[in-house]
Amino acid sequence: MSILKIIIVVLEALFALNLLIFVHELGHFLAARWRGLKVERFAIWFGKPIWSKTFNGVEYALGWIPAGGYVSLPQMATMEAIEGKTDEKAEQLPNVSPLDKIIVAFAGPLFSFLLAILFAVIVWQVGKPEGAADVEPVLGWVTPEGPAWKSGLRAGDKILEVDGHPIKTFGPPSQDSIKWRIITSEGTNIAVKYLRDGKEAMAYPTYIKQKTSWYERRALRQVYLGPIAKPVVGDVLTNSPAHLAGLKRGDEIVAINGDKILSLLAVEYAQELMTNKSIPPINLTVRRGTEEFNKEILAAAPTTPTNFPPIFGIVWLDKTNHTLTYPGPWEQIEASAKQIFATVGAVINKKNDIGVQQLGGAVMIIRVYTNFFQSEDGWRWVLWFSVVLNVNLAMLNMLPLPVLDGGHILLSFIEVVRRRAVNPKILNYIQSGFAILLIGFMAWIAFYDVGDWIRNSRSERRANEPIMFAPKK
Template sequence: MLLDIFYVAVAIFALGFCIFIHELGHFIAAKKRGLVADRFSVGFGPRLFGWKWKGTDFRVSLIPLGGYVSLPQLVDMGRLEGGDGEEADKLPPISYADKMIVAVMGAVFNLIFAFILSLVLWGVGREIVKSTEVGSIAEQIVTSERETVPGPALQAGIQLGDTIVSVDGQRIGSWMQFQNALMTGTGRSDDGRAMAEIGVIRDGEPMSVTVYPQTITSEEIRHIGVYPTSDENAAPLIVRLEKDMPAYKAGLKEGDRILKLDGEAVASGGFLSAYLASHGDRSIEITVDRDGRELVIPVKPRIKKGETSPRFGFQYDYPFKKERVHYNPIEQMGIFANTMRMTLFALLHTESDVKVKNMSGPVGIVHGLSRMAQFGVIDLVWFLALINVNLAIFNLLPIPVLDGGHMLFATISKIIGRPLPIPVMEKVQGAFMVLLLGMVLYITFFDVGRVGRDIGLIEDETVTAKEEEPTTETAPNPAP
């Protein structure tokens, strides 16, 4: 419990630091250009605490949904940010160049920070599922509507050993890029079905396969029922537990890696399945690795109602084969930016299955950061770099309240040759602030559900295809 709190604290600090870096860019640029910066806030709304230094009120504010530097000469948002809204009337105007430079520097600082983090990743490397070779194919998958349907990839003719090289004409270089390209796809058939053109290499020959993805899980994401190659040299992973069965009650958890049975090392899947099957009459001491700690958990199988043989009640599988990659910073940040581009395009495209509810707000980002912190420092650094690139791109969108909105106002004023009326800008900013807060609350509602399901507080009525597919090729191995 204390460890979980520690990881959440690390996540909150990490997100707050990303926001601080962004606002620091605005602040330094404003000071260098001679602008007034009367407030530097992490959070919005009423001031909770802080200090004043050289004319600036450095504060932490009540609503933890971002941050801002109050720059009355740029676009005054005094009433929204906790001031009196009259600052701009008392200050001299600034140039178009001042406005553009100060507005863009928040994103620039995020990109600089992401570049530094990417340098670290380049040096130490990060383990990912690099290969896009198909290691297993689902015969059936469970859709978001809880219907069991034939596996789309199997129906389309994708075969074991095929190497996936593109989705809808877009080249991919890792399994995650394949998943992102598939999930953000916008292809539709004439009868309205989701459709994707998957480019593969088979026996050295390139070919294209038309696949009709299904949406799975409560997130309703596109899926075709293929998985990468498993690493049978790694310790098998517990992927599912039945809550009324002995393994769950004994304290095993999804994600535990099985190291030993009664002190004997698990050398292969055959040994694991055979040992469990032949010792269904007594308790077995299962040694697992959980977050770097070895635990010995005795489990005694029992006969479940309606069955005839004793079972432990868990399923295991082998983790996917990973490689350590060393992307240079430009390449790494390009991957991040392309992922953000695909996501934004899918959000705006009417044929996509990506919806606003699939986005992550502060709750989801903090949860993601805490999970990455549990996986390791390198994964946390990678996720922080991704967040900073996303922050930079998102804030440059030409939407009032965001930096891109400030740049839009400045450009309109430059074109028409006179400043926009402050009351007009204030009303537009206020309206978009309400819309932004509404969207964040909407996303947070789904974030809470996702986090609750992830940590086991909420039971999901839909399950992932990987857990439920009754495929002879790839289904997790059930313990006897």
């Protein structure tokens, strides 16, 4: 990808994220104007402004810390350490009723929720891309000698329950997915109910966690299985074994040595075994249109890059199982809310391996948006992901913690009970202290997000290196 294309994609991702922040803060801004509160600044991102302009007595600014935004309201709880000193102190301004404060605080999450509904309606009309992993809990691949294999699970098994939880899909974001229930499992053995040939059975795989370095997130539980992923040829490398065998774009590999396969991982595994030079060629059953035929193939090492392992030279066709679905607006909102509750529950549950370290921040969100913008049907993914993020933004901001909107609402209720406001100076210390803690936490999460992005980019560059085979005489 060219530098210009990368810059454009990143700018698109930043625009998508900041649109969510802008609409949330716009809710606070409009409500404050409506209720007669003094508005000093409308800022996207925190910290000292790198750009600002004053219009009608309000400073509009862009901060240098990419961590949300704020509307500076001196008559409510301020955060001078983050927002800067206000021109007028709360004591110098007219009192604001607790009800007005609640309305202003609630308006941000309300606008985020309304934006989520708007995006959900659009997704309902234009469709959401879904693959086999999103719509059916059927195993497409089980790694031989892995934990799932040793427990008796095989490709083609339909998973009904994991640890007693009903299963609807293979992969996240649904909490009713195989992957989610495995990574959030609590025991040493994971109870899996499956259906094979019309009969129900149980398997009890143990789990494996990969070792990670101090600068990486802790690995989560795995049992080494994968979803259905049709092995359809997208291209073959010139002079490669696949090219010499006559494979073409659109060919589907349906069996290896006579055994039916459901995932391209089966072909990749057979290829990997051929690093052992004593492995004989395999027989692929290939479907081309309505015709099926067999081809014998043996992996070979390319000339470029050097020291590259033996491969078949097949480039797989991406997203062969994707279809468009049209979930209703409320279905999308409900699914997003359930996943947020499930995530929070998993984080606070000390019996599983998920912790706050597994959460993602602004960098992760930008990365996800960037990946979506680069993909086919990316704009549809962006719309769907924006539903999830807006519901997330609305719900998490309602937590009754200082700095968050829920904290402002809680303070207003305390004011009603006490019949007087909390001392502004004490409130400023509390707000600013929590804001600094929040930004510190976000910086900690960003450290892992950036590391993941860099390592993933390196892997992609290696995977995209030109591969060349010598001509066969």
